[in-house]
């Protein structure tokens with residue numbers, strides 16, 4: 343199962359983490375616990391869901407990238423709990 347593959351990778355190698363988040367303007371729903379940040383590439387305001395906030399806690403150096411600057415690919419892992427959110431995170435290759 344795909345999800346276990348990325349969990350294994352997550353546990354095995356501490357690497358720079360890139361979190362792909364939606365621009366606030368593109369979000370169709372508002373999560374009560376979401377916070378905002380800025381895309382490291384374009385500077386747009388992005389919304390960060392609780393799953394992304396967990397990733398940020400775990401990896402303080404995480405780089406935020408909006409889904410416009412980087413489209414999540416086929417191998418893009420989800421942040422824990424993100425399957426319930428329109429939200430994705432991605433590890434740098």
Ligand SMILES: [Zn+2]
Pocket residue numbers: 381382383384385386407408409410411412
């Ligand atoms: Zn961007």
